[in-house]
Amino acid sequence: MRVPFTNDYREWAVVRGESRAFLEPWEPRWTPDELDRNAWRLRISRYREDYAQGTAIAFFIFEKSSGKLAGGITLGNIRHGVSQSGHVGYWIGERFGGRGLMTDAVKVVARFAFDTLRLHRIEAACIPDNIRSIRVLEKAGFRREGLLRSYLRINGIWQDHYLYARIADDPPGVGTKD
Structure with a gap:
């Protein structure tokens, strides 16, 4: 993983x-x-x-075997002070899905958020029908906390989202559907 560069354009546009x-x-x-x-x-x-304002950090994910750009993940809405939290969002190219790359990336970003940025809480939201994303979050130790009604306008439609979160001292194992 690394931050995106201007010269990543062509590979990003293809994926x-x-x-x-x-x-x-x-x-x-x-x-x-x-x-x-x-x-x-x-x-x-x-x-x-x-990045300069300290509000978000974007990363690109690369497949180890080929070095090909596979997806992206952003730790955004970074807040310090009493909140000490952030929000993770991600995408992966279709041909790279189902290989565990995103689960690994979410785990790495969580450790970075907790250990380097000293955040206390990381949140993520996903559409209830997005089974793959739910699996990623739960395997990365996130717990479902509730339903956010009509939370984001996705593909032109206001969509409900599950709210997931991981706390710095949560065990790194599989999350639960509390």
Whole structure:
């Protein structure tokens, strides 16, 4: 894993483009210029600004055997003070799904958040029908805390989401569906 660079554009656009139908049900509606180079530059600029402000850190995930870009994960909405929390969001290319790459990445980002950033809590939200994402979070030690009604506008529709969280002193094992 590493932060995205401007020269990652081509590989990012290919993985996102070939995975569009796979990703669209779980993401905000794509803009017509979603995969354009200019939109990419704006995305990289936002990643850098967020990092400089201490509010988010974006990472790219690479397949070890091939070195190919497989997906991305962001620790965002980082808050210090009394909250000491953040929110994790992620995506993976369709051909890389089901291999445990995202579960491993979520675990790494959680450890980074707890050990390096000294956060106390990390949250994640996923659509109740997104069984793969639920599996990722639970294998990474997150616990389901409840249902957020009409939480995010995903693919053009306001969608309910499960709220998951992991606390710094939670054991790293499989989460429960409390």
